[in-house]
Amino acid sequence: MAWVFRGLREGIVTTRYPRRPDGYGDGYRAAVSVVDPPNSAPVDGRDATGADEDLVSLCPTGSIRVDRRLRVDRGSCIVCGRCVEARPDRFAFEPSPEVATLGRSALVVPREDDSALKDVRAELYARARALRRSIHIRHVDAGSDGSEEWEIAALTNPVYDVQRLGIFFTATPRHADLLLVTGVGTAGMAGPLQRTFDAMPDPRVVIAAGTDAISGGLVHPSYAAGPGIGSIVPVDVWVPGSPPSPFSLLHGILAAMGLLAGSAA
């Protein structure tokens, strides 16, 4: 009986995201963005600032590139913040947690061209139409560091409470609509991951949760793993982060449900 009254003590602690923005989610660093210095229109297809090649060496995972202009590949960025600290004039933390994308190439920011994504988006939305009201998730760890599991488990705590959105975790892949995969894609988990995917009924959607799952992160290259899970199962939604915060994961799940038509994903 004592527990009943205890349960009422805190009042409502649940976020109103996605209906309303959440102050905490918007303040947490979810990814890295490129900052353009003022008056830096590209000249002859090259960045006017010139010295960008020096910036490439700042990144421990080689996520900074110069491809006609300065870009960051969020798919391999581990959000260590070294570039933001060294060159706040060129890099900044992305304050919004909504960083999931529907294509691997869309993780490279600033994006070149969104037109290729249109087909991907249309195909996913057609496939996920049946999942829009409620979705059952099967999680598989394919070689994570353990923190991604904490962030996924947090989705069911009273703050995120994803059941309110019709999102449930299920034990068996046969009941699952969505495969949520963490980890670098170890050789030892390739078989179990493949079998879990095969056991799911259609339509099904796969999320690569975290930088490790997308590209192997700092663990790549390794004789035993990766790079990422994309070579084992077909990935639909990519959620960067090391680990991705619960809000980023939720954004990825909503994208997989086809609920984000017209948004950034």
Added chain:
Amino acid sequence: MSPAPNPVLIAPARLAESVAAAVAAGGRFAGLVATARGDDSTVLRALVANPRHFSTIEATLEPGSKRYPAVAALVAAAAWYEREICDLFGLEPVGHPRLDPLVLPLRPEEPRPRPGGSDDLPRLEPHVAALSGHVSGEGVFTIPYGPVRSGVFESVEYLVETPGEEIPHLRTRVYHKHRGLDRRFGDLMVDDAVLLAERVEGTASVAHAMALCQALETLGEVEPPRCAQLVRAVHAELERVAVHLDSIIRHTEGAGQAVAYARMTLYKERILRLRARLCGHRFGRGVVVPGGVGGPLQLEAVEALAEVETIDRAIASDARALMATPSFLDRLRGTGMLPTAVAVEHGALGPVGRGSGFVDDARVQRPYGAYRFLGCEAATGFHGCDALARQSVRLEEIRQSFHLVRQALDKLSGSEPGPWRHDVPPPHGTVLGWVEAPHGELLYVVEAERGRLVRVKARCASFHNLALFAQAFRGDIFTDFVFIEASFGLSMAGVSG
């Protein structure tokens, strides 16, 4: 902090007996680490913890030589270490009680990763047929559980050998998650290696970064600024609270205590948010850097103190209620008995050891960093040896951690701000770094040559303790499994490497 500057050098043939002698003289076997040399020789280092320091016993296997008398034949706690060394180096410990592959089952002719070496490696696929088969016998069958299990857990496979309800025997397979981290460390520059250390056990990022950085600071003879040590302690203790809460959450979930579960998950979220407000990251990544910390706490000490006070009081109140709820206690009492004698013989680490009355807390016994001037007590007096005792240890340690955080914040608000880090010269030599991680003692063996990291080995408490897991099932049945697993509170990422 001077970890065994002069290792005892010995012939491989005498390694086992000298480790056994060191243990018989009152030492605790703390690990066995191998390093491959470029000339195809292999160095074996046995680590023995003494009450105030570590000693190292070192043996070198000549080029091409693979066999040596198994340490595990005389010191049972070495068994898993030698299985790992056999997988990664292809060595053959003669007289080992059960040399099954552990982290990397391979065909005999396949190349071995040999961490410390720098030869090119092909991708190595686990060869499942190299693992020992299932049991047979009348009425006995094996229930495979994992690696994909119900719930959001790390991958691990348990083979439960059972005649029906009891669990007389259990085998654990951990190779699924093997990421090859030991070799990967050898590719990295010093600062990047710290980032990888944070990802060995992602739930104990601060502890890992601290252990590695303390090793590098010892090599470079650098003492981090006092305020940086305090910032490290704040993060390390909040990390401990989060990890212990996670274990308690899994207990409450298993026992169907819905309200307690919801409230404990809320507190864990608040701890992670507090950590993010202090440093920008929910797991404290980027806080610890060689020579100090990345910067000051990003929250006023007064504000942090108020938040700590609120969470501490809320957890303490719910913990009291939980420990007075019979339907919860009944599931834990007498479950997963780990007798004191077994814990002592194996040198069980962290809350697992302390719940069986075997207390070795590095913060107290071999203090490092800020723990040299903060008042810290080990959780003693828990002799229940069961899941309940381990849970009680965690609750006590949460209380103690909040006490440490308050002390550190107090000292920080009264001290001069900065500098936050000193330069650490390029590492050269071999050294041991240690911390008391949330899961128990964490060791980093670091070998460097003129600034290049040759070998970095993280010896995680989870690896050491998991070998004991199968011994805690005497008389327990299936429905106890979740509590025994939760009370061990192991991180599989740290076990598989």
